[in-house]
Amino acid sequence: MSPVLSILLPAYRAETTLPRALDSLRRQTFTDWEAIIASDDGVDYLAQSPGPDNRIRQLYTGGCGSGDGPARNAALRAARGEFLACLDADDAFAPTRLEKLLPLARRHGAVVDNTAVHDEQGRLYKQPFPQTSSAFVLTARDILSPRIPFFPVFHRDLAGDGWSDVAFCSDVLFNLELLTRAPTFHLHPEGLYLYHKTRGSLTHSGDTAERAERGYRDILHRLEQDQFPLAPAIRQVARQEFQANLDSNRVFQRYLAEGRCRTLEEFLDMTDNARILELKAGSA
Template sequence: MGTGVSVIVAAHRAHDTILRAVQSLLEQDWTAWEAVVVSDDGTDYRPTLRAAGIDDPRLVFTGTGRVGAGAPAARNAGMAVARLALVAPLDADDRFLPGRLSALVPLALAHGAAFDNVAVVRDEDDSLLLRLYGEGQAPAWLDGEGFLATSVPMFPVVRRDLVPGWDEDVNFCDDVVFNVRVLDAAGPVPLVATPFYEYRQRAGSITFSADSGERAERCYRHVLDRLAGDGLGIRDEALRQRFTQAIAAKRARNAAYEAAFRAGRCANFQEFLALGEG
């Protein structure tokens, strides 16, 4: 198995954004990567990329065989064909900033996983909504408790043998569950303060939907049921308890977001966080 990184790109109705995501990989100075583009809408993304002049041998194409199976199912399908030592998710409407892989890959190889800061950007006008960590606020190491105090999605580079897979029955806050399980397996891992991941907020995405708050609440209840049952496979009992407490806090924050959304003060959860009310 190669020592590079398999970047798994779950793609659902993403023909208008896939070029940006893949281009961000082509601009990396760390070149030992493959991009596993997973179609979750029954379409072929190769013609879209080729029309833009992109036909790189590092691109691998597969699919879920379904339409709308969800990001967890798509990422698992990508994992099934990924060939390299590290795994990194990249949403099809997001992008890596230059230098991300050269900063994170060596750390992940040495410590099992590595995270970085995240910039939340409004897709329509490229304006910065917020950063996960402000200037001088990012810790050098991230553990489960530190992660559970965050509210912005995080996308680690992870050693393949530590990747737990994505729970397909957790269909909204799947990234939270995945990251907790990674940190349960790896322990504290390095956090790079530079915001190398650009999380794009765009109309039509799941977080923009009018029922996003209801979806989040259903997900939180389901995660609580799993924690009370199989513990989501989390071995550290203290971390399981902390996760349960964090879900209660997230439900309260979600209720506040719902109120702000209904009052017209924000269009999505990240805009709500930018208001400073979350």
């Protein structure tokens, strides 16, 4: 019998963090799920598991370091659930996440929560939105502006062709495609996805600025070529936001050279996700 929900879990060099992610799944109050680990490095992660759980299985992407998008797509092809959820190998779910989000996904098609970002010491650091008392409908700008990832729970009919073959921001682009396809795309006000900043991640990496420059340029080119299945209004907002990100990335490069910050995370914090730069530019 197929599970109600399949969790897509890409894994690359995840030996130290994956146990936390899997433990958070085993603690879920909603239990009718399967988790598909898509190993993008050839590692047998199930061999390292503390005990058997027939809800968890693993496949191999056939690549190594090919990115989250291809790994998620490999897991998507193997998924049996009516609904899908995304979990990265260095993150975790709060125990009630699936129980609380699945009814919203049934009602509206797609839902995320108010991602709870934790620093390297495991402390709650920030969230994209202030705490509110009820769910609300997301817009394209809500998805793009916070520069914090969102991890959807959604009906599998909305998956389309899966994640685009971009090296950068494939999760953001997928969420914009979900926004195009879903009847409505809601945000649950609680921080039930526990996003952990880790050493070596994009916002803490030494080559972040160079990777971001290439990534934003590629995405903007593809948007101009209409290569993503987005509604026209969503595509227009995406163009504006990714161009703003490209512009702020160049300021980030200057800040790095001047020693004013060490990582993208520091830069985003000191400029309020680059909003301070945008305000200054608007008043110039």
